[in-house]
Amino acid sequence: DAGVTQSPTHLIKTRGQHVTLRCSPISGHKSVSWYQQVLGQGPQFIFQYYEKEERGRGNFPDRFSARQFPNYSSELNVNALLLGDSALYLCASSLFYSQETQYFGPGTRLLVL
Amino acid sequence: AQRVTQPEKLLSVFKGAPVELKCNYSYSGSPELFWYVQYSRQRLQLLLRHISRESIKGFTADLNKGETSFHLKKPFAQEEDSAMYYCALGTGGFKTIFGAGTRLFVKA
Numbered sequence: 444d445a446g447v448t449q450s451p452t453h454l455i456k457t458r459g460q461h462v463t464l465r466c467s468p469i470s471g472h473k474s475v476s477w478y479q480q481v482l483g484q485g486p487q488f489i490f491q492y493y494e495k496e497e498r499g500r501g502n503f504p505d506r507f508s509a510r511q512f513p514n515y516s517s518e519l520n521v522n523a524l525l526l527g528d529s530a531l532y533l534c535a536s537s538l539f540y541s542q543e544t545q546y547f548g549p550g551t552r553l554l555v556l
Numbered sequence: 557a558q559r560v561t562q563p564e565k566l567l568s569v570f571k572g573a574p575v576e577l578k579c580n581y582s583y584s585g586s587p588e589l590f591w592y593v594q595y596s597r598q599r600l601q602l603l604l605r606h607i608s609r610e611s612i613k614g615f616t617a618d619l620n621k622g623e624t625s626f627h628l629k630k631p632f633a634q635e636e637d638s639a640m641y642y643c644a645l646g647t648g649g650f651k652t653i654f655g656a657g658t659r660l661f662v663k664a
Contacts, residue, residue: 485654499650542646547600
């Protein structure tokens, strides 16, 4: 198993555009969480999905949305991009929604110009 | 408020010296605490969690509910311990709050 995979690895967008980031969890893992990591800070929780339902949401505006598919992969969507959305977006998978060990992907680095 | 505080951004020690990375949390419920580590050019990965009470790579951490702390300790630091360390708080199963991280630099 390659572990958690994310695509793309890097992305450049301009203000106002929309972006979709993708994540494939470890085989057998049913929970996916998304984090935003700004330079110099720790990961900030955005969403957790388990069995295709949103189970937790952090303090992010409605421009951020996500979904989980039947194969447990997930997408994070961000609309109306702002300069402040520039960050590393991390995906993590775990077996269940309970507080278990999370396995992180390499991240997608988003730059908004 | 739910919060994790790592007061040191950078900690520099000599090889063989003891190491303590501090972590304090704020949470009214029953906390689940973790330490994650990121080595150079690698992914963020779990180092240890309080519920398992394991010692990983010589590191230990004890949950002190009275002081709301979960400090990470190692008696003798090694050069390969140089990395970014994040303390994380699990809140009821759906949300994990990370601290800002401490960069540990172990000098030869």
